[in-house]
Amino acid sequence: MREQRDQQPADSGRAVRLDSFGGPEVLDVKEIPVPPARPGQIRVRVTAAGLNPMDWIMVADADTAARFGLSLPAGFGTDYAGVVDRTGDGVTGFAPGDRVFGSALSRAVADFVVVDSAGEIAANEAHHTPDDVDDRTAATLAIAGRTASAALAVVGLSADDTVLIGGAAGGVGVFAVQLARIAGARVIGTGSATSADFLRDLGAEPVAYGDGLADRVRALAPGGVTAAVDLHGTETAYAARELGVPDGRICTIAAQIDGVPNANGANAAPGALDEIARLVAAGRLRVPIAASFPIEQIRRAAELQAGRHVHGKVVVDLRSEA
DSSP states (O other), X not given: OOOOOOOOOOSEEEEEEBSSOSSGGGOEEEEEEOOOOOXXXXXXXXXXXXXXXXXXXXXXXXXXXXXXXXXXXXXXXOEEEEEEEEEOTTOOSOOTTOEEEEEEXXXXXXXEEEEETTOOBTTEEEEEOOTTSOXXXXXXXXXXXXXXXXXXXXXXXXXXXXXXXXXXXXXXXXXXXXXXXXXXXXXXXXEOGGGHHHHHHHTOEEEEOSTTHHHHHHHHOTTOOOEEEESSSSHHHHHHHHTTOOGGGEEESSSOOTTSOBOOGGGSOTTHHHHHHHHHHTTSSOOOEEEEEEXXXXXXXXXXXXXXXXXXXXXXXXOOOO
């Protein structure tokens, strides 16, 4: 279903811009010219942008930004959802008015983004948004959904597994827990004491992170843990080793450990993101939105995300009030 929206051309739009690298304090909202849709590209009028830890990590300093191909002035945010506003020459499969979601590396928090219509990489892509998925939810799927899918593919879960998921209440964790449950696995998720009810609601059995993690997991699952995914650092991975999980069935996403596989969203199987959107549309996977902010409050939104204690996803709202 296409949204009926004002299709009048716009000369400029709001966008978050950085004139220097750093923390949330360097984020500003500016009016910039609307980018054209060149051959093979679509222009999207963004309605919502989902934030991820990588958004602020990669613009924290010049050296890290350079590794992602970013230079000043830079944009901010990668996940987006919205409506196709213009199509360039040669575009097939998309038309003005189509609802879409995807990712646009470090430029998603803006009224307009341009992406390749045939893009297949996590930095430059568009997918049709299912009718039963709202834009705020669609704007949270690309980075976290792909990353969770890729990490779980490494450990290959089935109904015979008990998996330990570290950082289970975070943005990637909410996907990983539910996808593991859909695969039939028993899920034990690490988190703070305040996240216990949240994790139970997702389908995980909560366990507190910190010293003694392996002993607490052993008490909770005396029959053993067969796989582990560490979505935060290394604590869960090392606890899994202590519990006898072989390295090949442990996966990290935010740290490297010799002998332990590492995954990120770029490793996700083709079609993984569309499958996640279908699961959301079918009501089999839900995405808790912890907070949403108007673009004018981008610093507050980024500060909340950067604190790494939010349960669920943080979204920036760009929809017109008109």
